[in-house]
Amino acid sequence: MDCRSPPACIFLIIVFLTAFAGCTTPVSAPPGTAEKAIPAEMETVSHTTAIPVTSITDQLAAVRSDSAIWKEAYRMFLTMKSTEYVHPPYMIDEAAGIYRFDCLGFVDHVLMNANPVGYTAIGKGVNPSIESYAGYFNKLDTVKPDVAGWTRVTHPIDLRPGDICLWLTPGTLDAGHMWIIAGDPMINPKRSSEVLVRIFDSSIAHSDDSRTGSAYKTGLGSGILGMMVDGEGNPIGLYWEGGVSTAAGEKATTIVCGRLDH
Numbered sequence: 001m002d003c004r005s006p007p008a009c010i011f012l013i014i015v016f017l018t019a020f021a022g023c024t025t026p027v028s029a030p031p032g033t034a035e036k037a038i039p040a041e042m043e044t045v046s047h048t049t050a051i052p053v054t055s056i057t058d059q060l061a062a063v064r065s066d067s068a069i070w071k072e073a074y075r076m077f078l079t080m081k082s083t084e085y086v087h088p089p090y091m092i093d094e095a096a097g098i099y100r101f102d103c104l105g106f107v108d109h110v111l112m113n114a115n116p117v118g119y120t121a122i123g124k125g126v127n128p129s130i131e132s133y134a135g136y137f138n139k140l141d142t143v144k145p146d147v148a149g150w151t152r153v154t155h156p157i158d159l160r161p162g163d164i165c166l167w168l169t170p171g172t173l174d175a176g177h178m179w180i181i182a183g184d185p186m187i188n189p190k191r192s193s194e195v196l197v198r199i200f201d202s203s204i205a206h207s208d209d210s211r212t213g214s215a216y217k218t219g220l221g222s223g224i225l226g227m228m229v230d231g232e233g234n235p236i237g238l239y240w241e242g243g244v245s246t247a248a249g250e251k252a253t254t255i256v257c258g259r260l261d262h
Helices: 006-023 056-061 068-079 103-114 116-123 130-138
Strands: 082-084 091-093 098-100 150-153 164-168 176-181 186-188 191-203 219-229 235-239 254-260
Touching: 068 103, 068 176, 068 191, 068 219, 082 219, 098 219, 103 116, 103 176, 103 191, 116 130, 130 150, 130 164, 130 176, 130 254, 235 254
Parallel strands: 082 098
Antiparallel strands: 091 098, 150 254, 164 176, 164 254, 176 191, 186 191, 191 219, 219 235
């Protein structure tokens, strides 16, 4: 880093330390209740993508989905008054529109409200970890729903609003991230190995993100994530700022998605 401007360098150091602070489960956190949402790859990038034709609000309002998961995540996004990315204990006040949780807490809350049966199937009666979701999704059939209504989605280009995706570092309970698909995916016209998808999550900003310029820099929001795919369309990595990141991150991970049929 060229520290010709000390105040700017200090600001960048604070931002980086804040982002990486979420990458380690607090020692005091009960198993299965915390996760590490901030990715390892957080390089400085040049934001060169074109300005979206429509606003984020308009993009989301144009989505047509029967998914109860998408509808619940969208409801929370619309009614949110205050939000922050935090590990347990969470603070959720629906009436006041306060949502303070990590990415796992966000997905849990949406799924508990949208489909309690589907949520219970994953945790088997206890609060699931990201590893629980990954193990459950990996065992699903891609065509026939299980008894709770879940199927696995193998290709990012086939994702639909309301699907749940995650990445998980092997051998860990919660070193990873979770998100809910908020819009229809598309292939990046400038990088065919990247599928761009608008998502809901609780984290720091992605590209074209509602948290950019907001009073709430972390927490519940919607942005564009890039999912790196191989020649057969399988997910092999992520671009945290979809369409903008210059290098892929999270390649040595499990990346898997599930869909709850209604």
